[in-house]
Amino acid sequence: MQATQAEPVHLRSTPLARAGAAGRNETSTVSPFRYWRFCAAMGPTFLAVFIVCWGLLGYNIPPLSAELTGEQMATHFRTHANEIRAGMVGSMTFAVLYMVWGLSITKVMETLETDGNNILSQLQLWGAGLTVVPVLVSSSFWLTGAYRPEALDPSILQMLYDMAWLLIDLAYAVTSMQMFALGALFLSDKRATPLVPKWVSWYSIWVGVMFIIEVLMPYFKGGLFARNGWLNFWIEFLIWFFFIAIVTLYIFKAISRLERERFAATAKN
Amino acid sequence: MASARGEATVQTPAILTFIVADIAAFGLFFAFFMIGRGAQVALFDRSAALLNADVGMLNTLILVTSSWLVVLAVDGARRGDRRTVRTFLALAFVVGAGFAVTKVIEYGDKVSHGITLLTNDFFMFYFVLTGIHFLHFLIGMGVLAMLWFKAGQEAVDGPLFGWIESGGLYWHMVDLLWIVLFPMLYLLGRR
Numbered sequence: 001m002q003a004t005q006a007e008p009v010h011l012r013s014t015p016l017a018r019a020g021a022a023g024r025n026e027t028s029t030v031s032p033f034r035y036w037r038f039c040a041a042m043g044p045t046f047l048a049v050f051i052v053c054w055g056l057l058g059y060n061i062p063p064l065s066a067e068l069t070g071e072q073m074a075t076h077f078r079t080h081a082n083e084i085r086a087g088m089v090g091s092m093t094f095a096v097l098y099m100v101w102g103l104s105i106t107k108v109m110e111t112l113e114t115d116g117n118n119i120l121s122q123l124q125l126w127g128a129g130l131t132v133v134p135v136l137v138s139s140s141f142w143l144t145g146a147y148r149p150e151a152l153d154p155s156i157l158q159m160l161y162d163m164a165w166l167l168i169d170l171a172y173a174v175t176s177m178q179m180f181a182l183g184a185l186f187l188s189d190k191r192a193t194p195l196v197p198k199w200v201s202w203y204s205i206w207v208g209v210m211f212i213i214e215v216l217m218p219y220f221k222g223g224l225f226a227r228n229g230w231l232n233f234w235i236e237f238l239i240w241f242f243f244i245a246i247v248t249l250y251i252f253k254a255i256s257r258l259e260r261e262r263f264a265a266t267a268k269n
Numbered sequence: 270m271a272s273a274r275g276e277a278t279v280q281t282p283a284i285l286t287f288i289v290a291d292i293a294a295f296g297l298f299f300a301f302f303m304i305g306r307g308a309q310v311a312l313f314d315r316s317a318a319l320l321n322a323d324v325g326m327l328n329t330l331i332l333v334t335s336s337w338l339v340v341l342a343v344d345g346a347r348r349g350d351r352r353t354v355r356t357f358l359a360l361a362f363v364v365g366a367g368f369a370v371t372k373v374i375e376y377g378d379k380v381s382h383g384i385t386l387l388t389n390d391f392f393m394f395y396f397v398l399t400g401i402h403f404l405h406f407l408i409g410m411g412v413l414a415m416l417w418f419k420a421g422q423e424a425v426d427g428p429l430f431g432w433i434e435s436g437g438l439y440w441h442m443v444d445l446l447w448i449v450l451f452p453m454l455y456l457l458g459r460r
Binding site for chain 2: 187201203223
């Protein structure tokens with residue numbers, strides 16, 4: 001059945017090929033890569049907003065110790081309510097950018113899924129999209145605490161802060177799924193010079209594996225594995241931040257290369 | 270064949286990113302352990318004495334033997350000998366499985382005596398470090414099984430060679446990490 005088709009399966013099946021075909025037939029001025037760089041730029045934008053709003057304004061870099069009493073937590077919310085409100089509003093507004101960034105990665109991944117099997121690029125996108133949820137929901141918990149802290153019982157404020165951290169840390173698996181899918185697909189790249197270097201794939205997979213350390217966080221209120229500990233906060237968040245920066249850099253490079261290859265092929269035809 | 274070897278050479282150094290990053294992370298864990306130990310030497314020594322060094326030694330021998338069998342599998346792959354590759358990968362898996370058996374017995378024994386990762390700082394490190402290592406071990410066993418199946422389907426000196434070599438490197442890393450963990454947890458401070 002497939003052999004009777006005029007065009008090979010992989011050319012019909014990839015969105016890039018469809019976009020390319022549309023470009024040839026309808027207008028040669030429309031690039032099939034439009035919006036790709038815009039979406040890729042949303043990764044660093046998310047990161048910058050996340051660090052400033054969630055981290056600095058929200059007093060989450062570093063987190064408050066789980067050993068603080070309810071009264072100390074209440075004092076924190078009551079003293080810094082306005083900064084926390086501003087930070088969490090920014091964090092909730094811009095959280096969606098992580099999914100937009102994930103879409104740019106998926107577009108590049110789709111160019112390698114030449115057999116029409118797009119499971120990995122879709123898993124990557126779902127992972128990026130679902131990563132938005134814990135950022136969004138946990139930010140809403142911190143925001144709830146800062147909304148009327150003077151009227152809330154200290155133990156409730158403590159619970160809101162704990163809930164937010166338990167959610168954002170323990171939802172690691174959705175982001176790990178994004179990292180594994182991305183890594184697995186780019187490792188299968190058969191080009192002599194891969195579109196994305198293989199070390200980037202291995203780094204992504206490693207970060208996804210390292211996130212498992214978060215499962216220890218609920219057992220500790222102080223020390224290395226507590227929410228503000230060296231391992232569970234500083235190392236885990238830093239390697240995620242580096243993941244975003246490194247992948248963005250190589251996605252930009254991959255888009256430029258795909259563009260050059262496409263224009264060279266068009267010129268030849 | 271030349272192109273397949275070309276792919277293999279691209280594949281092999283790439284996994285070194287994972288291995289170097291992982292060893293660096295474990296290096297950090299080891300440093301934190303030593304800092305913790307420095308602050309509570311007597312407690313760490315007392316707790317280490319509760320571990321069974323013979324079982325630790327047995328685990329070391331299991332992993333070293335399994336690693337050696339993987340070397341023989343990689344050597345077979347280099348010669349394009351599918352049968353040798355599959356035989357030694359299967360043996361490496363079976364021998365390696367012994368590590369899981371002894372570890373489960375060891376964990377079960379500790380928990381049955383009321384010792385958990387919350388008992389004290391030594392056992393926190395013991396359960397966390399050996400637990401993370403055990404996770405790496407399970408991933409490695411999955412890799413060995415996957416390579417065994419793949420070796421039955423395609424040429425072992427083609428594109429699969431890079432994966433066999435990478436899998437072998439990963440398995441050696443699991444072995445290497447245990448070789449540091451064993452004396453650090455089981456033998457240090459033991460009288």
